Amino acid sequence: QQQVRQSPQSLTVWEGETAILNCSYENSAFDYFPWYQQFPGEGPALLIAIRSVSDKKEDGGFTIFFNKREKNLSLHIKDSQPGDSATYFCAAAYTGGADRLTFGKGTQLIIQP
Amino acid sequence: GPKVLQIPSHQIIDMGQMVTLNCDPVSNHLYFYWYKQILGQQMEFLVNFYNGKVMEKSKLFKDQFSVERPDGSYFTLKIQPTALEDSAVYFCASSLGINTEVFFGKGTRLTVV
Numbered sequence: 001q002q003q004v005r006q007s008p009q010s011l012t013v014w015e016g017e018t019a020i021l022n023c024s025y026e027n028s029a030f031d032y033f034p035w036y037q038q039f040p041g042e043g044p045a046l047l048i049a050i051r052s053v054s055d056k057k058e059d060g061g062f063t064i065f066f067n068k069r070e071k072n073l074s075l076h077i078k079d080s081q082p083g084d085s086a087t088y089f090c091a092a093a094y095t096g097g098a099d100r101l102t103f104g105k106g107t108q109l110i111i112q113p
Numbered sequence: 114g115p116k117v118l119q120i121p122s123h124q125i126i127d128m129g130q131m132v133t134l135n136c137d138p139v140s141n142h143l144y145f146y147w148y149k150q151i152l153g154q155q156m157e158f159l160v161n162f163y164n165g166k167v168m169e170k171s172k173l174f175k176d177q178f179s180v181e182r183p184d185g186s187y188f189t190l191k192i193q194p195t196a197l198e199d200s201a202v203y204f205c206a207s208s209l210g211i212n213t214e215v216f217f218g219k220g221t222r223l224t225v226v
Contacts, residue, residue: 004155032212043117043204043217044156089156099144099208099215100169103155 003027006090006104014112019080021107023090024072030092034101035064035075038087047088048075080111115139117218119205125224131193134221136205138188145188146206146215147180149173156204162188195225 003026013019023033031052036044050057050064050073057064061078077084087108091101118137126132138145147159160170162180177196182188188207192199202220 002155034215036217041219043119043206043219045114045217046214095212099146099211100158100161100171101148101156101215102158103148105153105155 002104003102004090004092004104006088006107008107009105010108010110012110012112013080015082016079019077019084019109019111021075021077021088021090021109022072023074023104024070025092025102026071027092027094027102028071029094030102031095032093033064033066033073034091034093035062036089036091036103038089038106044089077109080109082111082113085109085111115142115216117205117207117216119203119218119221121221122219123222123224125226126195128197128225129194131191132195132223134190134192134203134205134223136188136190136207136218137186138205138207139209139216142207142209142216144208144210145180145182146208147190148204148206148217150202150204150220152201159190159203192223195223197225199223200225 007022034049035047037047038044048059048062063076066073087106089106090104120135145162148156150156179191204220205218208215
């Protein structure tokens with residue numbers, strides 16, 4: 001059973017629009033949720049992260065909205081640019097989990113100019 | 114930013130042979146990880162390592178797998194003997210401490226033939 005699910009698998013938006021990437025999880029013990037951005041041929045790089053005590057985290061044009069009761073979260077990319085085209089992975093971990101990250105399968109985001 | 118280097122980027126090996134994947138983690142980091150990603154699937158945790166010891170391993174970390182960091186140099190993943198199902202991209206990662214940012218390498222694509 002997949003612990004972290006992402007949707008959609010692939011998303012295309014126009015430059016300047018807000019892209020919304022979704023993530024849900026199974027394990028209520030998860031309390032740390034990082035999003036990783038990966039470009040082709042590169043390793044995943046931490047983009048933004050949220051802890052379960054918060055319901056929103058903003059960093060530049062990236063915002064995470066977190067709903068603990070529903071066990072889901074979303075990443076909003078405001079004013080998206082072609083350079084934001086990448087694969088985005090939602091991950092989850094729990095305190096004391098020795099940073100054992102559980103990843104989703106990723107959303108491939110394409111920003112059309 | 115800090116870099117985790119993985120060598121080689123691609124390795125092809127005959128089934129049954131031994132392979133060693135090398136990782137040069139970020140220089141002052143203390144925690145080291147291996148993740149495995151089969152094509153089209155999510156990245157999955159294999160093992161984490163601290164102070165010369167394995168802290169936690171997943172059920173994907175078969176008996177044929179071993180990790181070490183001899184003389185504080187490369188952090189290595191050895192597979193002996195290799196099997197066809199070991200074909201995947203292996204990502205090395207490191208972090209300064211527990212619950213701090215985890216940095217990933219670009220991955221080594223292992224093809225077992």
